[in-house]
Each structure stands twice: as structure tokens, then as C-alpha cells.
Amino acid sequence: MDSGNLKYQYSRLNIAEKLIAINLGIYIVDLLFTFLMNWNRNTFVQWFELPADFFEFLSQPWSVVTYSFFHAGFGHLFWNMIILYFTGRIFLNLFGPRTFINVYFLGIILGGLLFLLSYNVFPAFMGTRTALIGASAGVTAV
Numbered sequence: 001m002d003s004g005n006l007k008y009q010y011s012r013l014n015i016a017e018k019l020i021a022i023n024l025g026i027y028i029v030d031l032l033f034t035f036l037m038n039w040n041r042n043t044f045v046q047w048f049e050l051p052a053d054f055f056e057f058l059s060q061p062w063s064v065v066t067y068s069f070f071h072a073g074f075g076h077l078f079w080n081m082i083i084l085y086f087t088g089r090i091f092l093n094l095f096g097p098r099t100f101i102n103v104y105f106l107g108i109i110l111g112g113l114l115f116l117l118s119y120n121v122f123p124a125f126m127g128t129r130t131a132l133i134g135a136s137a138g139v140t141a142v
Contacts, residue, residue, distance in 0.1 A: 015097040016088025016142075019104065020081045023135060026069045027077050045070050049131035050112050052119035068108045070133040080135045087142050100142065107141020 010021060034041045050067035051057055057064070071077035091100055115132045119125045 014088070014092055015100050016084055016092060019088075019135075020084060023069055023071070023077060023081060027071060027074075030070060045133065046131070049133045050115060052116070052125070052128060052130045052132070054116060054120050057116060064109055064112045065105065067112060067132050068135045068138055071135070072133060076134055080139050084135065084139045084142065087139070091142050103141050104138040108135070108138040111137020111140070 010018065013021060030041070030044060033039070033044055037044075047060065048063060048066040048070050050063045051060070071080065088100065091103075095103075112132060119128065119130070
């Protein structure tokens, strides 16, 4: 096997490292896409972020998962991935990769639903135009 092959290197990563690679890859694609297309970053990210408004969410239900792959900046991505790496190593020593991925995505989905619920139930948040991005819910779940 060619050890320099990117596909081979990716196949040797554990599930936490694969999620880190995917998040990093999406961050780079996001930067390149907005730079090459000369778009405002929000134009691209708005299709994947989780909107606070429930009716906007109904028009893009995929965002309950996709919001977790986009980050506000390099620092946001860096710290989420550092924490995911170290907690992922501990988690994978105790449990298997299937449990890891289930807990990670369950955390993302429940974190997104809690965000939606908060912004549509509590009066202090009503009328606020905001959206959710970042893997913090999944990282915290792990």
C-alpha cells in the first residue's frame, strides 16, 4: 500500500479523527468557496446553519445535522476539534466507535432541538434573528 495516499491515510484514522478531518475539510471548502465565488460567507453558510425560527427550519430540515460542520472562525473550529480529539480518545478507550458516533450525532441533534425550542418558547429569545453553527453540542455530548 502507498502510505502517502490520502484515502489510505484517512482509512487508518479512528472515528474521532475522521470527524475532525471532515470538519477541517468543510472549513477549508467553506473558505475557498466564499473566496473563489466572491460571496459573503453567510450566503453559503445559511443553507447549512440551523435557523432559530421554527418555520425557517421546516424549509431546511437537514440543518439539524449540517449546522455542526460549519464554524464561526478558526478559533471556534480549533478548540472544538482539540476537545473532540482528547475526549474522543478517552471515549473510544471505554466504548466502541459505533457508540461514539451515536452519542456524537445524538448530541448534535438534541443540541439543535434544544436551540430551536429555546428560541421559540422563551420570551426573552423571541423575535431574535440568529442561527446555530458549530460542533459544540456533539463535542459536549462525547
